[in-house]
Amino acid sequence: MQETAFIVLAAIAVLMVKHAVADFYLQTPYQYLNKGTYGHPGGLMHAAIHVALTPLVYLLLAPASLLVAAAIALGEFVVHYHVDWxxxxxxxxxxxxxxxxxxxxxxxxxxxxxxxxYVAIVGVLIWMAASS
Known part of the structure; x- marks a missing residue:
């Protein structure tokens, strides 16, 4: 039980660090000035950077399959893009x-x-790990 709690907390921490890096260190004016224009490449690029960094958490909680990883990536992209927009x-x-x-x-x-x-992503990964 303690090991699972540690892994969950570590996974959330990795995702929060990833978020800070993608939102505050890697985000360029081209991205943040254009996130309000629906479909603009700047906003799409910003969401894609978030998705590209998310697999770092898979080092702690490996997805059961590439299909699960792809579904998480697509879901995060859609949610992140629209929340920012x-x-x-x-x-x-x-x-x-x-x-x-x-x-x-x-x-x-x-x-x-x-x-x-990020809580939802970790929840899906835990659920998938428990199901396999």
């Missing part, structure tokens, strides 16, 4: 800036949804 829509349509409290509410909700996505 919706955040941009909310801030732009309401003219929100960092000086507005609501800007921080929107940003916090965005980050919360990304974090919950």
């Amino acid at each position: 919706l955040k941009e829509q909310a801030t732009r349509r309401n003219g929100l800036t960092p000086q507005d409290p609501c800007f921080w509410h929107v940003l916090g909700t965005d980050q919360l949804l990304h974090g919950l996505t």
Whole structure:
């Protein structure tokens, strides 16, 4: 039981570090300035970087198959892209800036949804490992 808890916590930690790297160190102006334009390559590239780094967690929790890994990648891409796009829509349509409290509410909700996505990914991997 303790070993499983450690693996779960380590997997969440790896995904949170991955998120910080992809969102705050690798994200370029081309990406963040264009995430609010639906289908723009900058936003698609940003979501793809997140997906490309997620397999780091498979070192701790190996997926049961390549199909599971592909499904996780597709799911993360779709969710991450749309959460970011919706955040941009909310801030732009309401003219929100960092000086507005609501800007921080929107940003916090965005980050919360990304974090919950990682909890779901780890849940799927644990479920798949238990099923095999």
